Structures are given as structure tokens and as C-alpha cells.
Amino acid sequence: MAYPDKLLADDEEVVRHLHPHWLTVFWPVVFFLVLVGAGSFGAALIPAGSNQGVYRLVIAVAVVLLAVVFVAVPLLRWRTTHYVITTHRVLYRVGILSRTGRDIGLSRITDVSYKQSLWERMINSGTVTIETAGESGATVWSAIPDSDAVQQLLNHVVEEDADRRAQESAGYLGQYYRGDTGPVPPRR
Structure with a gap:
């Protein structure tokens, strides 16, 4: 079409x-992989206890917010730029x-x-x-x-x-x- x-x-x-060249989205993808790995590792380090769920939720929200700002926005900017x-x-x-x-x-x-x-x-x-x-x-x-x-x-x-x-x-x-x-x- x-x-x-x-x-x-x-x-x-x-x-x-x-x-734009595909390398413009290279670092956002690398950041996403590092972010997921760090978030998973951080969630695994939370000791068992009554607040474990709350701390893991805080980590998950932080990961999602960082992913939106530093991954989703650059990917959408690349996808919506047309020459x-x-x-x-x-x-x-x-x-x-x-x-x-x-x-x-x-x-x-x-x-x-x-x-x-x-x-x-x-x-x-x-x-x-x-x-x-x-x-x-x-x-x-x-x-x-x-x-x-x-x-x-x-x-x-x-x-x-x-x-x-x-x-x-x-x-x-x-x-x-x-x-x-x-x-x-x-x-x-």
C-alpha cells in the first residue's frame, strides 16, 4: 500500500x-533489556515479609515508567517519523x-x-x-x-x-x- x-x-x-536509521532505536532496546533485567533482579532481592508485595509493586511501577519514557517514546518517535x-x-x-x-x-x-x-x-x-x-x-x-x-x-x-x-x-x-x-x- x-x-x-x-x-x-x-x-x-x-x-x-x-x-530514521534503525540504530536510532538500538539504545532504547538495549535500555529495555537492562531495565527488565535490573527490575527482575531487584524484585528477587526483596526479602520475604509483609511488605514484599508493596516493594515489588514499587519496583514494577518504576520499571514501567522508565520503559515508557526511555523506550516507548523513542520507538514511537522512530515509527511516526516518515521521509x-x-x-x-x-x-x-x-x-x-x-x-x-x-x-x-x-x-x-x-x-x-x-x-x-x-x-x-x-x-x-x-x-x-x-x-x-x-x-x-x-x-x-x-x-x-x-x-x-x-x-x-x-x-x-x-x-x-x-x-x-x-x-x-x-x-x-x-x-x-x-x-x-x-x-x-x-x-x-
């Missing part, structure tokens, strides 16, 4: 749909409860670059910067998997969009000057 169909135009198709490249535009959506989004028409993109540190090169991640015409400034996508390929893909779809627009414009102008709706014959 395409990204959310309600966001796409009739003739628009998703070329690539990305989330979408379509045949007509680039979409960026982020947010769990409140949402932020930006759509950039391919015709407005003037430059696409990427940057990788040594570590990012090793894990095949990076930052993609999209420069646009207008006053809104650059759009920066961080922790993009395979960022160099994404940069090349963006350049490719921008060129295809420019070619598509030029063909549509040439066809429209030919119909306008000839006064019909048929295809424009080739020049001889």
Missing part, C-alpha cells in the same frame, strides 16, 4: 518511504501526539546534498540536506539509511519531474496554438 493514500494525488506514486519521496514531491511527517509536516514540490528543489561521518559511513547512514527555492530554507533529514543513494534518488526524481513538466508544457502549448486537443505532431 502507498504511504497514506489520502496525501497523494491521483497520478502520484511513492518512490521511497523511509524512517517520503514521491513522483511529484517530498514529504516529511513527524510526531506522536502532535504532528509536524512539510511538503516540498520537486520543482522547488534546487540542491540535494548528503553528509556522513566516519561512523555513519560504517553503518550506512547520514544526513540529507534539501535546498529549495524560496524563503523557507534548507530541510535537513537526519539519520537517513543509505543517505548517498537517497541523495542520488532525489536528484533523479527532480530531473524526471522537470522532464515531465517540460513535456506537459510543450503538449499544452501545441494544443493551445493549434486550437485542438490532439497530440502535437513532430516538426519536419
Whole structure:
């Protein structure tokens, strides 16, 4: 299924749909494993007695609260961050409860670059910067998997969009000057 169909135009198709690199959720998963282990160990150390159940409940509540803050929120943030490249535009959506989004028409993109540190090169991640015409400034996508390929893909779809627009414009102008709706014959 395409990204959310309600966001796409009739003739628009998703070329690539990305989330941040999977390593952005690595440490929350490690923290969850450590948290469960520490919570279980702590609950096992509680000596038998009349308050044993209360102390174990306190430990369980603390583990759940820490898991929500340091595990569930980062996982949800990763899952709800969307970088979408379509045949007509680039979409960026982020947010769990409140949402932020930006759509950039391919015709407005003037430059696409990427940057990788040594570590990012090793894990095949990076930052993609999209420069646009207008006053809104650059759009920066961080922790993009395979960022160099994404940069090349963006350049490719921008060129295809420019070619598509030029063909549509040439066809429209030919119909306008000839006064019909048929295809424009080739020049001889």
C-alpha cells in the first residue's frame, strides 16, 4: 500500500518511504533489556515479609515508567517519523501526539546534498540536506539509511519531474496554438 493514500494525488506514486536509521532505536532496546533485567533482579532481592508485595509493586511501577519514557517514546518517535519521496514531491511527517509536516514540490528543489561521518559511513547512514527555492530554507533529514543513494534518488526524481513538466508544457502549448486537443505532431 502507498504511504497514506489520502496525501497523494491521483497520478502520484511513492518512490521511497523511509524512517530514521534503525540504530536510532538500538539504545532504547538495549535500555529495555537492562531495565527488565535490573527490575527482575531487584524484585528477587526483596526479602520475604509483609511488605514484599508493596516493594515489588514499587519496583514494577518504576520499571514501567522508565520503559515508557526511555523506550516507548523513542520507538514511537522512530515509527511516526516518515521521509517520503514521491513522483511529484517530498514529504516529511513527524510526531506522536502532535504532528509536524512539510511538503516540498520537486520543482522547488534546487540542491540535494548528503553528509556522513566516519561512523555513519560504517553503518550506512547520514544526513540529507534539501535546498529549495524560496524563503523557507534548507530541510535537513537526519539519520537517513543509505543517505548517498537517497541523495542520488532525489536528484533523479527532480530531473524526471522537470522532464515531465517540460513535456506537459510543450503538449499544452501545441494544443493551445493549434486550437485542438490532439497530440502535437513532430516538426519536419
